[in-house]
Amino acid sequence: MLNNLPQNIINYLVNELPPFTGILIIKTSSDGEIIDYHGPHNDYLKSKPEPGKSIHEYVPALFAMIPSSESPIVLNKIKSGGSVYADIHIIETEKDEYWLLFVDQNHQVEGIREILQLLNENNLINESSGNNDQNGSFNPYDVFGDLGIIVNDENNGIISTTVPDWFLQFSPGFGSNSSINFTKVFPYLEVFMYEAVEFWEIKKTGKLKSGIWTETISDGTEVALTAYAIINNGIKYLLIRPMDDDIDKEQLALQMAREQKLAYEKLEKAEKKLKTLLEYKDKFVSIVSHDLRSPVSAVLGITEMLIHDEDEIAKLNDFYKDMIYSINEEMIRLLDYNDKLYHWSNLELGNFKVVKKKTSLKKLIETSERTIDNKIRSKNISFSTNIIVDEYIDVDSTLFLQVLNNLLSNAVKFTPENGKIAINVFNDEGFRIEVTDTGLGMSKEVCDNLFAGFVRNTTLGTQGEKGTGLGLGITSKIIEAHGFTIKVESTPGQGSTFIIRIPQKE
């Protein structure tokens, strides 16, 4: 056997174990079936280990430790029928074999005795008496606080391990070898038994892990538990294990994930509520502006009738004439504002459809220029465009014309007399349309909020022209609906350039 020791076992023997004689080495399968052994078994075991038998018969302390959850694991000071206490090192190899190294603790104690005696005799005595207190009842399950039960039927069994403290606090009166109706003590196990009974029937070896449940012990502390159904050599075991550290980690991760989900749901709900409120607002504005249009148009019509009736207007003195002209001007502005409100709210509600078709850009610019020609002339502004070869773009001509009209009328409004306005078109991965003026220009702060709509405190034009604060918001919405982009570059006192980008068709 020694000739066939795997390299990791040799390394472990050389580097990890103290240099004492008397090591017993037992090789088992992953089920704990003895394959081979080497060393003084008499010191450690009550009888000679027979290949083919389960190691658990010789060392009950190894119950449920093979297969082990990690490697190596060391069980300290185990006495299993032999004359000495041993540390048992359990090492798994890559071949799913287990090597059990029994290291004599009596020799170790003897080895350090002289040194300890020299250092502190009292300590030595305490140390020895501490060791002498060991009566062989040490149980590896103490490490985990496991409660082990040998199962008789699906409800009853015998406690086969030392009774851990948590269990005594939870259900006093039980001890090793006590009979236990485990489904009565742990009602959760009723659920696990559905799976466990099936597992015990089908499997010959191995273990099945239950879900997690919690029990409250006498001091009010909650203990999270998990159960293992184990079968070995036809014997059915239940192992009930507290899982404090693991549960904390799992709970923390789950708590964080769920809190995040709750926060996201809240945010989603708030957004939905906000959208609904905005929709109500837009519907309200849409209805009011629609219904205001008729009375406003009627008043405007009356003032225009008066203005154009030369006989009637001639009867009025200058004061009343001015009043009529003012009413007319304000009604035109009110109607324009009302129309924009109506348009804006419908854009926000999505009550419009972009119907794109190939349209001559040159024609659109010329139409827009004609719309504001009077204003351009009245301020003696020079207007230019660089379009020589006509370009065709895919747009909704009515809506896009509104964009050009808004941008041009804005440019005219803020450009002083004798200034310049230009519309230039460039081929730049699609089209880039620039509307440039030599007007008042804007600060960065104004530019940043220009397309938001409902701009408060709008700036007056160079001739005191008032704005609605909606025009560029509408422009931006239309551009967005086309899948284009718009931005502005401006320098206060020098002028502004509005840039529309129409991407190349893919």
Next chain:
Amino acid sequence: MIKKKIIMLGSFAVGKTSLIHQFVHSIFSEKYQTSIGVKIDQKIVNVDGTEVNLLLWDIHGQDDYQKIKPAYIMGSSGCFIVIDGTRRASLDVGIELIEMAQKTAPNAAIIILINKFDLKDEWDITDDDIDNLKGQGFDVIITSAKTNYAIDDAFHSIARKMINK
């Protein structure tokens, strides 16, 4: 004494644990503490002169992270489907779980609890939703674990239903 198993099913954070804490221990905590696994509490109630020991199975919430095993439902005589009135998604999960409960424990008495009545202003669950559930033959009780609203009523109702089945 009659012993009956009642299971609490629902999405996460709907208030299953809080309902049991309020009913058994008269405690409510504002802090949300997610449940892992199962916690079983007991309380004896007197229903029309009959003492019933209720075994209350508080089962972790159902979501993408934790799925409820049908085995938890087996052997139960009563089932509360808990829905958070402020979260519509919890209604969908509740409906899924009703199906699971009906399939796994066909004889179990089912009562739907719409919890968090103290947050009524923020409810997503409408009267129409509740009428719809009632129209399908379910008992629906509106509760608040926080204010202890209708909790005794809910547990006594399910106990009565279980006894009369």
